[in-house]
Every structure is written in C-alpha cells, then in structure tokens.
Amino acid sequence: AQSVAQPEDQVNVAEGNPLTVKCTYSVSGNPYLFWYVQYPNRGLQFLLKYITGDNLVKGSYGFEAEFNKSQTSFHLKKPSALVSDSALYFCAVRDIKTDKLIFGTGTRLQVFP
Amino acid sequence: GAVVSQHPSRVICKSGTSVKIECRSLDFQATTMFWYRQFPKQSLMLMATSNEGSKATYEQGVEKDKFLINHASLTLSTLTVTSAHPEDSSFYICSAKKVGLDTGELFFGEGSRLTVL
Numbered sequence: 001a002q003s004v005a006q007p008e009d010q011v012n013v014a015e016g017n018p019l020t021v022k023c024t025y026s027v028s029g030n031p032y033l034f035w036y037v038q039y040p041n042r043g044l045q046f047l048l049k050y051i052t053g054d055n056l057v058k059g060s061y062g063f064e065a066e067f068n069k070s071q072t073s074f075h076l077k078k079p080s081a082l083v084s085d086s087a088l089y090f091c092a093v094r095d096i097k098t099d100k101l102i103f104g105t106g107t108r109l110q111v112f113p
Numbered sequence: 114g115a116v117v118s119q120h121p122s123r124v125i126c127k128s129g130t131s132v133k134i135e136c137r138s139l140d141f142q143a144t145t146m147f148w149y150r151q152f153p154k155q156s157l158m159l160m161a162t163s164n165e166g167s168k169a170t171y172e173q174g175v176e177k178d179k180f181l182i183n184h185a186s187l188t189l190s191t192l193t194v195t196s197a198h199p200e201d202s203s204f205y206i207c208s209a210k211k212v213g214l215d216t217g218e219l220f221f222g223e224g225s226r227l228t229v230l
Contacts, residue, residue: 032217043119043206043221044157051216090156094217098162099145099210101219105156 002027004074004091006104013081014112021076021107023091032094033074034101035065039087047089050074061085081111115141117209119222126197127230134192134225136207142187143209147219148180151204163190187212197229 003026013019025031032051036044048059055067065076076089091104116139126132136146144165149157161182162170169182179201181193190209194201204226208219 034218036221041204041224041226043117043223044208045221046218049216049218096217099217100147100159100162101208101217103157108154 002031002093002095002102004033004093004102004104006089006091006107008107009105010108010110012110012112015083016080019078019081019085019109019111021089021091021109023074023076023104024072025074025091025093026072027093029096031067031074032096033065033067034092034094035059035063035074035076036090036092037061037087038090038106044090047076081109083111083113085109086111115209115211115220117207117220117222119207119225121225122223123226123228125228125230128198129196131193131195132197132227134194134205134207134227136190136192136209136222138188138209138211138220141209141220142212143190144187144212145210146184146190147208147210148182148190148192149206149208151206151224157206160192194227197227199229202227202229 005024034049035047048057050057050067058064092101118137120135146163148160160175163182163184165184171177184190206224208221
C-alpha cells in the first residue's frame, strides 16, 4: 500500500534561516509525490509535485523538494524562511489505482522573527 | 488556474438538522471529487470519492446514510450531513480531479467549518 510519513509534528526555524520539512514514502512502482500547504481555516494549496525527471523540483513561494530514490524521501526545503511561511505542510503520494491522494500526518512549520 | 469553490465556508446548525455543503469546480470539469474531514490539529481523513453520474464510494467506517454525496454534474458535488450531531462538527474539505490532467494533482476547496450545537 502507498503511504507517506512525516516524522516531525512541528519544525521551528528562525526567519532567514533555511528550512527542511521531512517526508518519506513507501510505494509500489514509480511514485507521484506532492507537497501541499494549509493556512489556518483554509483548504490546501498546491506547492509542488514530483512525477519524473529532475530530482530537484521547484515549486511555489520559493519552495523546492528533493526526490531521493535510495532514501525514499521527498523533503521540502526553502533557502530562507519567512514568517509568512508558518503553516501546516502535508506530503502526499498518489495511489495510481484509485487516484486518491494519501496524506501524511502533517508538519506544523513555525518561523520566528 | 483551477479554482474549487466550497460553500458555505462556515455553518452553525442545531442538532438533528441537515446541512448541505457544495463543492464547485469553477473553471474546469471534474469527473471525480473527494471529500475529506479534518479534526483540529490532525491530518485529512478521506471520507468518500464522488464520481459524476454514479454512486459515491465511501471509505471504511464512514456512514453513507449519514453523509450523503451527490455528484450531479461535472462541476458540482454536494455533501449533506443528515441529522447532524455535535460529534459531526468538523472542517470538511473537498478536492477535484481535473478532466484530462493525469498527474494526480488535486485542487482543493477552501473548506467548510461545521458547528453543530
């Protein structure tokens, strides 16, 4: 079965510092991986996806993610965090058979001024 | 863009009443929409898959008679919480799969917060 794991419930980082939000996956076959962000009382916004091609994927708001097949990871990164990046981040994998997105448990990112 | 609109964004109702939440894809067609429920500080729980013109497919443990889903057109799916009780209070989010887009990306509504008194 397809699954993703987000090992950190919360990540704290100072503004201007680089940030990493971790995600590991377990799939059969080639993975379709996604990152979404959720602000309070809002729906999810798409950040980026990996389907195939370059392992480094660039997305919205300066975020990027690195697909690492050997480590089965898809960590979300940003070189310089902003206070406005504070939100809940979800990693997800597509179940090819059903088109469902399987979400991780989410990681709350807190960026301090 | 691919915009999904949910209405209402907030609703408060009395116990025992029914509440309908609409999910519309504004600028694209969606044969498949998904309904999720999210509890405070938790992840999204998939409730059901809504397919245009056919019956919804419910996840295990979700009562289909309690959460009625209708997908009558390629741009509209509705979730009706019947005989709502306080334990049904939650944040409900829909997402839509764009026809012709096979990357797996889903487009999400802004969510609907239901409070049952």
